[in-house]
Amino acid sequence: MTETQPILLPGSSPITSNPFASLESPEIEPFERSVRLGFIYQDLCRQLFIQHPGYEIVAEEVQLQSGKTTIGAIDFLLRHEDAIEHWEVALKFYLLKGGQWYGPDSRDRLDKKLHRMLTHQLKMSETEAFAERFPDVQKVIPKLLMQGRLYLNPFEEERVPExxxxxxxxxxxxxxYWCYQHQAHRIGEALYKLAKPDWLTGTDEPENMLNAFPDYSVHCQSESGHFWMVVPEHWPT
Structure with a gap:
């Protein structure tokens, strides 16, 4: 994960590069409270920020309220080089189809997710609720880290958006790579299903061979180590 590049190239604020790339052999405790990737990834980032000499966690998973209504949450509030930064982090996996990047659950789409993070989640540190919660913080620098992987179907021709x-x-x-179930025989090698904690890095000991296709998307690692998402015929509808 420390070597993984973000899905978006840094250069335009608030998009940031991987802040953990400089860490050597960080010690990571497994997250066992949930199998949801978002929780696993956020806890991983928390552990890495703690071990990073350049960052100090001021607050994390901050729920902001207006009256009795929760208006949003902040992943991390960090102190870095005498500045306060608001970080939103996400681990996402998107498949290119028809010019759009869809998640395995096709209700999730990269453009929608990115728009939501830029226009809502990163704006939480500009709200009155934030100012009331952190009255001593006068200026906040927004940062967005979105890591993961983008997948292409090698059996279909499609222009890759830049x-x-x-x-x-x-x-x-x-x-x-991704393919429909009826295309999977063209891969030409065995596929092994990945547990969600292994989606980003894969595994050195694949053992759960894919022998049948369920009615949902399956994330696999091939015998040669490539990542494959096999989706049902009705995806992305």
Missing amino acids: QCCGYTLNPDSVNG
């Missing part, structure tokens, strides 16, 4: 919502996609993150 941008999403005006931000440049990182070509190094386009290193996964």
Whole structure:
């Protein structure tokens, strides 16, 4: 994860590069309270920020309220080089189809997710609720870290977009493959299902061979180590 490049190339604020790339052999405790990727990833970032000499966690998972209504949450509030930064982090996996990047659950789409993070989640530190919660914080620098992987279907021709919502996609993150179930025989090697904690890094000991296709998307690692997402015929509808 420390070596993984973000899906979006840094350069335009608030998009940031991987802040953990300089960490050597960090010690990571497994997260066992949930199998949801978002919780696993956020806890991983928390552990890495704690071990990073350049960052101090001021607050995390801050629920902001207006009256009795929760208006949103902040992933991390960090102190870095005498500045306060508001970080939103996300681990996402998107498949290119018809010019759009869809998640395995096709209700999730990269452009929608990015727009939501830029226009809602990162704006939480500009709200009155934030100012009331942190009256001593006068200026906050927004940061967005979105890691993961982008997948192409090698059995279908499609132009790969270079941008999403005006931000440049990182070509190094386009290193996964996907296919429909009826195309899977063309892969030509065994596929092994990945547990969600292994979606980003894969595993050195694949053991759960994919022998039948369920009625949902399955994330796999091939015998040669490539990442494959096999989706049902009705995806992305």
